[in-house]
Structures are given as structure tokens and as C-alpha cells.
Amino acid sequence: MLHMRRRELLGTIAAAGTLAAQTRPTIQRKGRIKQGLWTSNFGQTDLSFEQLCAEAARLGAHGFDMRPPAQWPVLKQHGLVPTLGGTGGANFQNGLIHPEGHDKLVESVSAWIDTLADNNIGTFITVGGQRRGMSDEEGLRNAVAVLKRLQPKLQARNVTIALENMNNKRLDPAFGREDQICGHFSWGIEMCKRVDSPNVKMVCDIYHLQIMDGDLARNIQANIDWIAHFHTAGVPNRGELDGSQEINYRYIAQVIADTGYDGYVSHEFRPSPGRDPLGSIAQAMAIMDV
Helix, strand or coil: CCCCCCCCCCHHHHHHHHHHHHHHHCCCCCCCEEEEHHHHHHCEEEEEEEHHHHHHHHHCEEECCCCCCHHHHHHHCCEEEEEEEECCCCCCCCCCCCCHHHHHHHHHHHHHHHHHHHHHCCCCEEECEEECCCCCHHHHHHHHHHHHHHHHHHHHHEEEEEEEECCCCCCCCCCCCEEEECCCHHHHHHHHHCCCCEEHHHHHHHHHHHHHHHHHHHHHHHHHHHHEEEEEECCCCCCCCCCCCCCCCHHHHHHHHHHCCEEEEEECCCCCCCCCCHHHHHHHHCCCCE
């Protein structure tokens, strides 16, 4: 045939990209910050997940957040790990704070804890839920109640559940989560303290934290014992970590490393229009490699 079909051409390009990734040297990171990625870092791509893993491994990443179990063997083939598990059933609407869903949530999350433990995945994310008129205090009581029901299972399987803070100022769901109860980081920290378990911690989303509270270094240093995972993205547009936005991520990386934190810092930024996603990922990882 004189002309290849578009899908065949894209497949050829993707395969060439993977071959190029295999022939370029792997970047050796310093290791003080263990970095993870999201597939969304790559933007709209025709690369397969296996090809994304090849690029991630070459760039010195440890793995990907929030990938389904079917993809875990692919990660392993490339020397990568699932750096953060999914929610196991909690959703943005109800999360942890609505007691009418607690029985179902305990059932689904308990099964998920077993799946994670059986695959040596130590941390998974959860969410608070929409207030729908609920006060901070009522939300705390409800979240603590369900987490205390889960705590024995978490401890027995050595798995950590980590609540993510979210900003509820940006109403566009691409940039925030409307009506989420854990807007201010202090709410989540208080929840952790009330449960008082080494298996109940926070995902510190630095993008959301900057929008809602700021004072990033102090918030991280003061609460590092309650942080199980970090997410990064630029503010205000959730893009790259460079000088085009307001956070000095090089300094924040140094702050995190100096605490002795040994979990993962995963990049959740989205490549800006006109930017090369692979270049943006490489740049972000270099910035955080202190």
C-alpha cells in the first residue's frame, strides 16, 4: 500500500518512540525524593501504557499513581510499582463523611485493602466527600467513625489509607472540587489525630494546599508525620513546575527531603498547550531531584 492508515502510522511512531526510549540512557536520580507520575502528565498521547512505563523508567520515576490492577504486571515488567492505590469505593460525592454509606464503604474498602496488601502496595487514596450543608465538626465525627472501623484491617495488612486535601475555591472540576469538606489541610490533619493510627494519614496535594492555605514549607514541616504521599502541580493553571507559575518547587523539594520523608512525590500536573509533555516531565523531575 502506498499510504498507511492513520492508526498504523501512529502505531509505528509510538513503537519508534519506545525504541528511542530504550536506546537513550536511563537517568539516575539522587534518590532523596522518590518521584512518581500520572498518565495524565503525558497529555493526549497515542503511546500505550507499556510505552509510557518505558519512558517513566528511563526518566528515573518509581511508578504511576492510581493505575488499575490489570496494569500492575506491566509496571513490574519495567521495574516500576503502583505508587498509590485508588480509593477502593469512596467517591467525591459521599467520601468518608456520609454515614448512610459507611457499611457499603467498609465492605468495599476492606476487600481493596486485601488486594493491595497481596500485591505489596502500601498506600491508597481516599476523599472526604461533599458537605451538602454538613459542618466541619460533624464531618470529622463521621470520617473518624468509619476510619476507626477500618483501622484494625489496615493495621493487620500493613496498609495506609491517605485522605487527599482539595481546593473548593475553583469550581471547574479540572482545577478544584466544589463543596469538598477537606479544603483546608488542617481539617484532614485533625481527622488523622483523632483516629491516631499510623495507618491513617494524608495525601498532601501541594497544588490544592497553595490555593487554600499557602505557607507550604511550614505546613509540610509541621505535619510531615501525618503525610503518606505528595502530589505536585503548578499554580494557578495546574501546569508545569517551572518558573511559569508561583510555587518554587525546587525549594519545596528540599523542604520535603530535609524532613527525612521516604514516601513518594508524584507529579499530577497537566502539560500546557504547545509544550512537549516528555520535556515537561523531565524538567519537573529534575526540579525535584535535590
